[in-house]
Amino acid sequence: MSNGAAPRVTATRVLDAVLHRGRSLKAELAAQLPALGDPRDRALAEAICFAALRQPARLEAALKAWVPRPLGRRDDELRALLYAGFVQLDPLALPAHAALAATVDAARALGRAHQAGMVNALLRRAQREGLPSVDAAAHWPHWLRTRLQQDWPLEHAGILAASAQPPPLWLRVNRLQQSRDAYRQRLLEAGIESHLDENAADALRVEGSVAMAQLPGFAEGAVSVQDVSxxxxxxxxxxxxxxxxxxxxxxxxxxxxxxxxxxxxxxxxxxxxxxxxxxxxxxxxxxxxxxxxxxxxxxxxxxxxxxxxxxxxxxxxxxxxxxxxxxxxxxxxxxxxxxxxxxxxxxxxxxxxxxxxxxxxxxxxxxxxxxxxxxxxxxxxxxxxxxxxxxxxxxxxxxxxxxxxxxxxxxxxxxxxxxxxxxxxxxxxxx
CATH class of the missing domain: 3.40.50.150 (Vaccinia Virus protein VP39)
Known part of the structure; x- marks a missing residue:
């Protein structure tokens, strides 16, 4: 298996378990990510999984439009792999050539060499045409969407839109070890910019993705990851x-x-x-x-x-x-x-x-x-x-x-x- 295929294989297996076998995303990531030795591979596999699960209706719309015969249960893993491939192009915007090559290699590593050509063709089509657009509501089950609209008639569209976006990284500074300002300076020295929240005395907001291992003093208890709410x-x-x-x-x-x-x-x-x-x-x-x-x-x-x-x-x-x-x-x-x-x-x-x-x-x-x-x-x-x-x-x-x-x-x-x-x-x- 090529180095680039490994995180795609892991992401595919996680997505297959979550999408088709009702498993918890958190539990599957905890079980499968440690097998990837490089933290960059772990971060990539995790990013692929989250991106795919935030927009499954859009990804399924692409398959329905581009695959003449619907995928059956025997092809659940293939569906997961294609989802993983699509989101590398949009929204993750990875370099297309590398993403396509590594995803095709992942198909072979998963024992699907006979479908590698299909994977390649579909990803190239996604690259050329872009994925279809769907309303944010399409990702929500009808019963839940209905309740949301009843409870929040003016706000429900904003709730749907916000729920589809990656959240910022919120940190909670352990005030027993240092002040928030002192820890913010440590972040700056590590090349990580953060922002204060005037209503949360221990909170710092970091935009983008930062691995916990990159946070200064994390292992020693200087800081925790916790949403400001x-x-x-x-x-x-x-x-x-x-x-x-x-x-x-x-x-x-x-x-x-x-x-x-x-x-x-x-x-x-x-x-x-x-x-x-x-x-x-x-x-x-x-x-x-x-x-x-x-x-x-x-x-x-x-x-x-x-x-x-x-x-x-x-x-x-x-x-x-x-x-x-x-x-x-x-x-x-x-x-x-x-x-x-x-x-x-x-x-x-x-x-x-x-x-x-x-x-x-x-x-x-x-x-x-x-x-x-x-x-x-x-x-x-x-x-x-x-x-x-x-x-x-x-x-x-x-x-x-x-x-x-x-x-x-x-x-x-x-x-x-x-x-x-x-x-x-x-x-x-x-x-």
Whole structure:
């Protein structure tokens, strides 16, 4: 296999698994990228996968227009390879000759030498004619597009467009190690330009792609990769020093880590129902040199007897399981895997978390309900129903830096100020 073919083969295998076997993009990349020894190859394979999954309807339109006979299930891998080839030309705009040659070599490496001529012809046609244009809505399932239009009649087109664009790289500077300004200078010295966010005290935005290994001090815990919307959770909670805090759905650990960077004296309990995902929290804490006194438990947060000692908490964070419709630009396979039937169980889980964990709060304590969704049923509707059935709960309205008013909370839509779609509702228990 030629050197250039290797990342195309990996990208094809990842795309095949995600498109045709319902696998998670994140999980497939984690499993397959390490086999590529060169970090540039890993970056290329990842870029190809994201580019293809952000516009599958456009790529399929090209195949339908140019392939006389529809590809069958036996040609799923070929479809994935052609998707990988198309996106190298548009939108990645790689040098066409090298992209075509390496993709044809990848066809041979995948045992499809008999189809190498077809791959070459189709990619040359894409080079000559360009890929067909399709509306951004075409990539979204009809049921989800309909809900989006109902919830956001004026904004839905912007949500669709923003969700199809690559996001910026947001960094969270570990203030226990250095100031944001000091780390920004380290980035400049490494040839990486960054921009401040006036509303997020620890955030820096980097345009373009930068591998984590290129970030100064990453391995030593100087900085983390975290979208600015997620960083604002710490601001929305506004904890007192040394507070007793629960992070009920903690994995992969970025929000818990940020709280500890703000105040290492926090008495933090971090839970996750998935023990393997909780291992990622431990890894995050270890890299950042945090959490020596934090409790990490693999359990269902609603089963209070498995983790709560009965001492009332000052604050609870519920970063709730949700449709992830606010982070499609980061997880484009959401649009492939999410089903309308998923929504009712998600809504039930969110309500169960709210009801159970509210009882652990001290009078005057705060619960922050957050999601990375833009669906009102999961956000303002969920919170309104909770407030209606909970006599001792009231909302503390957050300021407009958290987004637009949406019921008792605030909604950030995808792409606004370069941020992910996110919802925040700050609820206080009556004294």
């Amino acid at each position: 997620a960083q604002r959770v710490a601001d929305a909670l506004a904890l007192q020093s040394g507070a007793r805090v629960l992070d009920a759905c903690a994995a992969p650990g970025g929000k818990s880590a940020h709280l500890l960077e703000r105040d290492p004296a926090l008495r933090l309990t971090a839970l996750d129902v998935d023990g393997k995902r909780l291992d990622r929290v431990r890894g995050t804490f270890a890299r950042l040199q945090l959490g020596a006194n934090a409790r990490l438990l693999a359990c269902d947060a609603t089963r209070l007897e498995s983790w709560w000692d009965g001492t009332p908490l000052d604050a609870v964070l519920i970063d709730a399981p949700c449709s992830a419709t606010g982070i499609v630009r980061r997880q484009p396979d959401v649009l492939l895997h999410r089903r309308e039937s998923d929504l009712a169980p998600l809504l039930a889980t969110q309500a169960r978390l709210l009801d159970a964990l509210w009882t652990t709060l001290a009078p005057g304590g705060v619960l922050l309900y957050a999601t990375c969704s833009v669906l009102k049923a999961e956000n303002e509707g969920q919170v309104a129903a909770f407030l209606a059935r909970t006599a001792d709960a009231r909302a503390d309205m957050l300021d407009d830096s958290f987004g637009r008013i949406s019921g008792a909370g605030r909604q950030r839509l995808p792409g606004e100020n370069g941020a992910d779609g996110f919802y925040y509702a700050r609820l206080r228990r009556s004294a």
